[in-house]
Amino acid sequence: MSDTPIRLLKGTLDVLILRTLGWGPAHGYAISRWIRQSSGDDLQIEEGALYPALRRLEEKGWVASRWETSESGRDARVYVLTEVGRRAMRSEVAAWQRYVAVFARVLDARPRGSIA
Amino acid sequence: MSDTPIRLLKGTLDVLILRTLGWGPAHGYAISRWIRQSSGDDLQIEEGALYPALRRLEEKGWVASRWETSESGRDARVYVLTEVGRRAMRSEVAAWQRYVAVFARVLDARPRGSIA
DNA sequence: GCGCATACATAAGACAGTTATGTATGACGC
């Protein structure tokens, strides 16, 4: 879709991960792939952002992880949303939508007269 | 509108300032007040974020500033959008809207089958 | 065997917020 990859705004990655894990357990690489694909290749999640983010979410108790070996014999750390995490996902998505709405208010507002 | 003030996402303040200055020259305090009011009191711009941001924008050549004394006798540094700044405003607003759209794609995407 | 996609991890650095603090003046009530 895009020419230059979009840079993530700081603080916006967690909600993407939570939403992704809301569809079911996944390992890091699969989360990254899903975000990239579902964004139409506009968002590329760097590993340096992804893995620390997953750690943070685990420390908060929003996700849990376990090592698993796939049928093909590859090891991967699989993440699952906890119950708390599922609630957090809903509230984080709502918070994002509020943020977008507030921004729209400011960007669409028209002053009567001068600002200053 | 809200109980707890919304925390600004890093990297999102500049476009608010640019959009505000797009309505005409204003000093820092007035910019802050306009953003707060037009957001319905949801966004409170901290001085510690505002003034460094205005410096950055000036260094980029997107705004210019001059000291002025109002009729009431108060000094204030008044900022104006440059021509480059006006183009930047449009492109930054568009970039924000693209970001919102990309996010919506990910948040609304539904997998067929499992992610992993 | 080689290259590529897969899979994880972490260190160093940048950047832009928050928090706290400081200065100073005008307006208003008492």
Add this chain to the structure above:
DNA sequence: GCGTCATACATAACTGTCTTATGTATGCGC
């Protein structure tokens, strides 16, 4: 005149989350 509030600017210290760079290792196809 004095206290208090809104106005107006500024900066230092801190924090968190991203980018960039680097490293390890394995499965699969050719």
